[in-house]
Structure formats: structure tokens, C-alpha cells
Amino acid sequence: MKRFIPHEELARDSRFVRQDPAQATVLSTLPDDVDTVVNVFQQFAPMIEAGVQGTSAQPLFEELGPGFMLTIINEPLDADGPAALPRLLLRMHGIFVGELQALEGAARSIWDFPDAPWEFKMNMARQCWDEARHIQIFEKLLIHLGGHVGMFPESTFLFEAACSDDPAMRVAGVNRGLEGLACDVFRDMIRYAEKTNDDVMKQAVDYVLADEITHVRFGSEWVREFTKGDPEHLKRTQDFRREVDKRFSFGGARSDREDAAIPIAREDRIEAGFTEDELDELAQISGEGPSKDTLTAAAEILRDRYKAESAARENGAAS
Amino acid sequence: MSERMYPGLQADERTVFAPYSAFEIPADLRELHGRYDVEATALRVRNFRYAEEWIMMMMGGWIATIPELPVKTGLGKVIWETAQAADEFGKRLPELRCGRKALDASEASNTAFSDFIQAVAEPESPPLTIEKLTGVFDVLIPHLVEIYELHNRETDAICDAPTIEILEDIIRRKHNHIQWGQDVLDALCETDELKQRRRDRADHIRSLLTASGGVTGVLETGQGSIN
Ligand SMILES: [Fe+2]
Numbered sequence: 001m002k003r004f005i006p007h008e009e010l011a012r013d014s015r016f017v018r019q020d021p022a023q024a025t026v027l028s029t030l031p032d033d034v035d036t037v038v039n040v041f042q043q044f045a046p047m048i049e050a051g052v053q054g055t056s057a058q059p060l061f062e063e064l065g066p067g068f069m070l071t072i073i074n075e076p077l078d079a080d081g082p083a084a085l086p087r088l089l090l091r092m093h094g095i096f097v098g099e100l101q102a103l104e105g106a107a108r109s110i111w112d113f114p115d116a117p118w119e120f121k122m123n124m125a126r127q128c129w130d131e132a133r134h135i136q137i138f139e140k141l142l143i144h145l146g147g148h149v150g151m152f153p154e155s156t157f158l159f160e161a162a163c164s165d166d167p168a169m170r171v172a173g174v175n176r177g178l179e180g181l182a183c184d185v186f187r188d189m190i191r192y193a194e195k196t197n198d199d200v201m202k203q204a205v206d207y208v209l210a211d212e213i214t215h216v217r218f219g220s221e222w223v224r225e226f227t228k229g230d231p232e233h234l235k236r237t238q239d240f241r242r243e244v245d246k247r248f249s250f251g252g253a254r255s256d257r258e259d260a261a262i263p264i265a266r267e268d269r270i271e272a273g274f275t276e277d278e279l280d281e282l283a284q285i286s287g288e289g290p291s292k293d294t295l296t297a298a299a300e301i302l303r304d305r306y307k308a309e310s311a312a313r314e315n316g317a318a319s
Numbered sequence: 320m321s322e323r324m325y326p327g328l329q330a331d332e333r334t335v336f337a338p339y340s341a342f343e344i345p346a347d348l349r350e351l352h353g354r355y356d357v358e359a360t361a362l363r364v365r366n367f368r369y370a371e372e373w374i375m376m377m378m379g380g381w382i383a384t385i386p387e388l389p390v391k392t393g394l395g396k397v398i399w400e401t402a403q404a405a406d407e408f409g410k411r412l413p414e415l416r417c418g419r420k421a422l423d424a425s426e427a428s429n430t431a432f433s434d435f436i437q438a439v440a441e442p443e444s445p446p447l448t449i450e451k452l453t454g455v456f457d458v459l460i461p462h463l464v465e466i467y468e469l470h471n472r473e474t475d476a477i478c479d480a481p482t483i484e485i486l487e488d489i490i491r492r493k494h495n496h497i498q499w500g501q502d503v504l505d506a507l508c509e510t511d512e513l514k515q516r517r518r519d520r521a522d523h524i525r526s527l528l529t530a531s532g533g534v535t536g537v538l539e540t541g542q543g544s545i546n
């Protein structure tokens with residue numbers, strides 16, 4: 001069995017479809033300019049449309065056009081807002097596949113680094129069990145909310161971003177980048193569950209968050225250990241984590257900005273071993289994307305154009 | 320003279336407490352006898368740890384390459400419990416005069432056994448879940464359970480009791496793993512063709528195991544005690 005596999009080789013059953021990873025990259029590199037955002041999404045429209053065909057995201061595309069992800073990602077979850085349930089399910093499904101990739105990432109760390117210290121393998125083995133339980137938990141929560149596995153395309157950008165062949169970078173990407181994002185998202189889900197009086201979701205996610213803090217702590221400790229006495233290696237590792245954090249901020253949707261859809265869970269992250277300096281830096285990195293006004297304006301233009309084009313197509317077909 | 324709580328220096332200065340046997344508690348019938356001395360047990364524990372560590376590592380490699388979701392999640396738990404088994408063996412080594420740093424010492428009994436492990440770990444692509452699980456759950460883990468149970472029967476029950484206790488816990492979990500793995504394989508191998516694939520794989524892997532002499536390398540070829 002070879003060491004190091006690309007994200008394309010993650011094995012899935014027939015319920016799953018993939019999302020083109022280019023979308024996540026695009027989101028993390030958009031400038032704060034309405035026209036550019038519109039042009040980029042217009043260009044990607046055929047790919048986005050093909051990607052949602054036959055999934056539960058298709059109605060969202062038909063309603064909002066190729067910029068539907070901009071609306072979905074950038075607005076905080078609101079139980080009384082438009083398309084509340086599909087948006088909640090889309091997030092839940094995203095978390096579910098994220099857990100799947102976290103399991104695969106932790107498990108591959110055991111195989112890919114046979115010479116790593118035993119304690120590292122023990123930590124990764126424990127994480128495998130935790131992530132396996134998280135998959136089971138989120139599959140049940142997905143069903144609890146009326147969804148099912150495979151209802152949305154799976155983006156493998158988490159695994160992709162976390163797949164370095166250097167153990168320090170791997171744990172920086174998986175255990176600090178990916179797991180740190182999980183802390184932010186789960187704290188937000190607990191708030192949502194409190195607001196909607198969903199005790200089942202609240203308690204389950206609370207336990208998962210406790211596990212994730214432990215996983216981030218593994219990352220904090222192993223980055224230190226793997227780069228001990230090598231400041232240059234530490235710097236490269238931190239640079240890599242910054243890059244991962246930028247991708248995982250979805251153009252500011254996860255940030256410290258007042259209008260952020262997913263705020264940074266500062267207290268949880270401090271408990272997990274992030275320093276105040278690192279969090280300030282994360283706030284700065286994640287806040288760099290286009291403003292919410294820009295994305296809202298772009299989303300509206302994209303929706304209106306899509307509607308106009310659809311109407312024109314229908315008229316053409318009718319005449 | 321008052322009744323004595325503690326013995327004195329004279330023959331008549333004994334305590335009042337009756338000896339142990341007077342209470343008819345079942346006598347300790349164990350004998351000071353075992354097949355393995357400290358050095359031999361230490362080597363066996365390193366052999367056991369080698370197998371556990373490799374099972375954990377190969378399953379770690381497989382999770383991403385297995386399409387069946389419940390197999391992925393089930394393996395997550397088996398990986399953690401297998402890591403704990405390797406860890407317990409590692410902690411026993413310094414107690415067996417292997418040095419304080421021996422916590423992560425593993426040793427294959429011979430190259431044939433390490434080749435056997437590589438053969439078990441070989442299947443890689445997504446359609447090969449049957450081959451992956453058969454090697455581990457139909458052959459390797461049942462073999463380990465057999466050898467662990469044999470060790471507990473043959474080692475000194477008093478002197479080597481710490482190893483026995485470790486093995487008892489591991490055996491209990493291994494039985495659960497075998498049950499789970501074989502249930503999954505039974506479900507996966509629905510057709511005669513798939514059942515045959517499982518048998519062929521088990522036969523192949525078992526022949527390599529037999530040729531190696533097993534995890535401790537000392538079982539003779541053809542001896543019934545390999546599965
Ligand atoms: Fe998780």
C-alpha cells in the first residue's frame with residue numbers, strides 16, 4: 001500500500017457525488033469587488049450547475065442562480081429566514097463529510113508517517129475513533145433534521161488542504177486548520193440549537209466540540225514537537241496553516257467580522273492551545289475577503305441574470 | 320497475659336490469629352512453573368507488539384480507500400483499541416528488563432512473518448474490502464487470539480501475571496473485533512463468487528502465516544495451532 005493519497009482517491013459509496021474543488025479555491029481568493037465576483041461566478045456557472053444536478057442543491061441553484069453558495073455561506077443560519085431548512089441541511093451535510101475526511105486524514109497520518117513517535121500514532125488512533133463516532137453522530141443528526149447522506153455534493157477541499165507529506169504540516173493543516181474550523185462551526189451550531197430549542201442537536205454537538213478541542217490540542221502539541229529546534233521548519237508550518245486558514249474562511253464567512261456567518265470560537269480555541277497572537281492573526285487573515293455588501297450585491301446580480309436567462313430560454317423554446 | 324496483637328521474641332509470644340488455611344478459603348493451587356523465562360516473555364511481547372502496531376497502521380491506511388461507510392467507522396474503533404493493545408505491550412517491556420526506553424519496541428519474529436504482514440497490508444484499491452478484511456479478521460487476529468491464549472496457559476501464572484492480565488483484556492476486545500469483522504464479511508460476501516474470493520484470500524494468507532511460524536515464529540509448519 002502506497003503512502004500519501006490524493007483527495008481524488010477517497011473511496012465513497014454510490015450515494016456520494018463530488019463538488020469541483022475549484023469552487024472553494026475561488027471563494028478564498030475573491031477580491032472585494034462586485035464585478036470581479038460576478039464575472040468569476042458567471043464563468044463557473046456551467047460547472048456549478050452540472051455539479052448540483054440531481055442533488056438537493058438543485059432547487060437552491062434554480063432559485064438563486066450560480067451565486068447560490070455566496071448567499072448560503074455568508075448569511076448566518078436563521079431558522080426564520082428564507083430557505084432555512086435546505087441551508088441548515090447543507091451545512092449539516094458539509095459537517096458530515098468534513099468528519100468523514102477528518103477520519104480519513106487522521107487514519108492516513110498513522111499510515112503515512114511510520115517513523116513518527118509512538119505517542120503521535122496513539123493520538124491519531126484515538127482521533128480515528130472520535131471522528132468515526134462523529135460521522136455516526138452527524139449522520140443521525142442529518143436524519144433527525146430530515147436529510148440524508150449524499151443529498152449534496154461533497155467538497156473534498158478539507159482533505160486536500162490537509163494533505164501534506166510533512167507530519168508537522170499535516171497536523172498543522174488537519175489538527176489546527178480543519179479542527180479549528182470545526183470548533184468555530186460547532187460553537188455556532190450549538191447557538192443555533194439553543195435558539196431553535198433542539199436539545200438533541202445541542203447535546204450531541206456539545207460532546208463533539210469537546211472532542212475537537214482535544215484534537216486541536218494534539219495539533220498544537222505535535223507542531224511544537226515536530227519543529228523543535230528548527231525555527232525555519234516552524235515558520236514553513238505556520239505559513240502553511242495560514243494558507244489553510246485562509247481557504248477555510250470562505251472569503252470572510254468564518255471570521256471575527258461583525259457580519260460573519262460563522263464567528264471564530266475564541267474561548268474554545270484558547271482552551272485548545274491557540275495563542276491570543278495566533279487568534280488575532282486568524283481574525284486578520286479570515287477578514288481579508290470581500291465584504292458582505294460586495295457578496296450580497298454580487299449574489300443579487302447573479303440571481304437576476306440567471307432568472308432573465310432562464311426566462312429568455314423558456315420564451316425561445318415556446319416560440 | 321493479654322492476647323497478643325503482634326509477635327514477640329519468645330516462642331510463647333505468638334499472636335492470636337489463626338493461620339490462613341483455618342478459614343477454608345480455597346487453597347492457591349498454582350505452581351511456580353512456566354515455559355518462558357523473563358527474556359523469552361520479553362521477546363514474545365515485542366513480537367505481539369509488532370503485530371498490533373502493524374494491524375493498526377494498515378487499517379489506518381485502508382480507511383480512506385474503503386467505500387463502505389460502516390466499515391470506515393467500525394475500523395476507527397478497532398484502530399483505537401489495537402493501538403491501546405500495542406501500548407499496553409509496550410508498557411510491559413520496561414518491566415521485563417528491556418530498558419526504560421523500550422516502550423515502543425516492536426520486533427518481527429522473522430522475515431517471513433514481516434513479509435506475511437506486508438502481504439496482509441497489500442490490498443489497496445476500493446473494490447478490495449473483502450481482501451483487506453479477510454486477511455485481518457479471518458486469519459491474523461484469530462491467530463493472535465490463539466497465541467495469546469496459549470501464552471496465558473503456558474506462562475508462569477504467578478510470576479508473569481502482569482502479562483496475563485494484559486492479554487486477558489486484549490483477548491476480550493479481539494473477540495469483539497473478530498465478531499464484527501466476520502459479520503461485515505458475511506454481509507459483503509453475498510454471492511458464491513464473493514464467498515469464494517474470501518476463501519481464496521484466507522487460504523493464501525494462511526499459507527504465508529503457517530510458513531512463517533506465526534507471530535512468535537516458533538510454531539512448526541502444519542501444526543494445528545495456526546487457526
Ligand atoms: Fe470530528
Ligand SMILES: [Fe+2]
Nearest residue numbers: 102179212215
Ligand atoms: Fe476532530
